[in-house]
Amino acid sequence: MPSQDNTHREIQELLADYAGALRDGCLPTFLKSLTREEAKRISESEDFHQAAEIVRLMNSVGFGDSVVTPNVGLFISRVDAAIARRLKKAGASTRERSRNAAAAGRTAVTQ
Amino acid sequence: MDKPLRNVLKQLTASDTESRRRAMEPFVRATFAPFIRHLHRYLGNEVECEDVLEDVYADIWENPEHLRAIENEQQLLRTVYLYYMRKRLREVYRRLNRSSHLCQNDVQNLVAPELSLCDLIAQSELKQVLHKLLGKLKARERKAIELWMEGMSNRAIATQLGTTVGAVKMLEFRTILKLRHMFKEYCEED
Numbered sequence: 001m002p003s004q005d006n007t008h009r010e011i012q013e014l015l016a017d018y019a020g021a022l023r024d025g026c027l028p029t030f031l032k033s034l035t036r037e038e039a040k041r042i043s044e045s046e047d048f049h050q051a052a053e054i055v056r057l058m059n060s061v062g063f064g065d066s067v068v069t070p071n072v073g074l075f076i077s078r079v080d081a082a083i084a085r086r087l088k089k090a091g092a093s094t095r096e097r098s099r100n101a102a103a104a105g106r107t108a109v110t111q
Numbered sequence: 112m113d114k115p116l117r118n119v120l121k122q123l124t125a126s127d128t129e130s131r132r133r134a135m136e137p138f139v140r141a142t143f144a145p146f147i148r149h150l151h152r153y154l155g156n157e158v159e160c161e162d163v164l165e166d167v168y169a170d171i172w173e174n175p176e177h178l179r180a181i182e183n184e185q186q187l188l189r190t191v192y193l194y195y196m197r198k199r200l201r202e203v204y205r206r207l208n209r210s211s212h213l214c215q216n217d218v219q220n221l222v223a224p225e226l227s228l229c230d231l232i233a234q235s236e237l238k239q240v241l242h243k244l245l246g247k248l249k250a251r252e253r254k255a256i257e258l259w260m261e262g263m264s265n266r267a268i269a270t271q272l273g274t275t276v277g278a279v280k281m282l283e284f285r286t287i288l289k290l291r292h293m294f295k296e297y298c299e300e301d
Contacts, residue, residue, distance in 0.1 A: 012280045012281045012283070012284035012285075013277075013280050015280075015283070015284050015287070016265055016279075016280040016283055016284070018221070019259070019283070020264075021155070022155040023259075023262070024155070025154070025155045025156030025157065025159070026156070027154065027155060027156070027221075027222065028204075031204070031211045031213060031218065031221075032210055032211060034211060034212050034213060035212060036212045038212070039211070039212035039213045039214070039217070040212075042213065042217060043213070043214060043217050047284075047288060049220055049221075050288065050291050051284060051287040051288050051291060052220075053224070053227055053229060053230075053291060054229070054287045054288075054290050054291045054294065055287060056152040057152070057229055057230075057237060057241065057294070058241070058256070058259070058287075059152060059155055060148060060149070060151060060152040060234070060237065061238050061241050061260070062260035062261075062262075063151065063155070063262075064148040064151045064152070064234070065148070066157070067148065067150075067151045067157045067160050067161075068143070068148065069161075072139065072140055072143050075139065075143065075161065075164075075165070076136050076139050076140070078165050079139055079165055079168045079169060079172075080132070080135065080136075082166065082168070082169040083132055083135065083169055083172050086169055086172075086173060087128070
């Protein structure tokens with residue numbers, strides 16, 4: 001977890017906290033914990049961004065396998081449901097467009 | 112690329128939405144593991160990875176144009192990352208960025224960066240390469256990285272190495288930069 005009590009973290013501490021946050025799955029907490037000064041330090045440090053690239057690879061090698069669920073079937077149902085929602089949304093907007101077009105047509109005729 | 116995946120990709124890029132929907136199941140089965148592993152690099156959180164990947168697959172179903180001329184698995188992963196995953200990763204952090212002091216560009220560099228040379232190494236190869244490169248480090252450097260990758264905290268690593276937490280963080284930082292240099296050399300040689 002990022003050490004949020006320390007508000008003047010040096011670049012190596014920031015990298016360690018970034019790596020810890022990524023490994024623990026709490027990257028948003030790390031991003032929120034940054035002070036303006038620390039954000040500036042990250043922004044100016046090419047070393048930080050280069051090191052972060054390797055941290056991501058290490059995270060992938062060390063912990064990437066833990067996310068591969070054996071039950072893909074359940075996930076497939078989620079994807080199918082997401083597609084169904086999009087189809088429904090697309091259908092609804094098409095119907096709305098036709099209704100609007102029909103209403104506009106009726107108005108034109110009455111005028 | 113194996114024949115079943117090639118066929119699925121063909122179906123997936125059909126103009127008919129129902130055919131594409133039917134093709135999603137075999138496509139997800141064939142690609143779930145490499146895709147979620149890749150997302151885990153940037154998110155590190157299983158629940159978020161699945162949420163993002165669900166949207167990524169739905170986006171692919173809706174607009175599969177970028178997958179028309181795919182020739183191998185590596186190209187598939189690269190294309191899916193560049194055209195579908197990055198967009199979703201940016202969205203995950205867009206809302207958060209309002210309360211962060213990091214500028215949009217830096218957030219993007221951290222959560223949805225451009226693909227670097229190192230990112231192009233296949234996952235199976237990556238493990239071997241990292242193992243090989245770790246072997247080239249000094250014993251203390253290697254130990255610090257290996258313990259970190261076993262899930263140990265910096266405090267626990269400091270205890271193991273008989274040093275302070277601050278010294279461990281500095282050691283990790285320098286070692287990671289050294290590893291980056293070695294990775295770059297490996298990729299360029301390749």
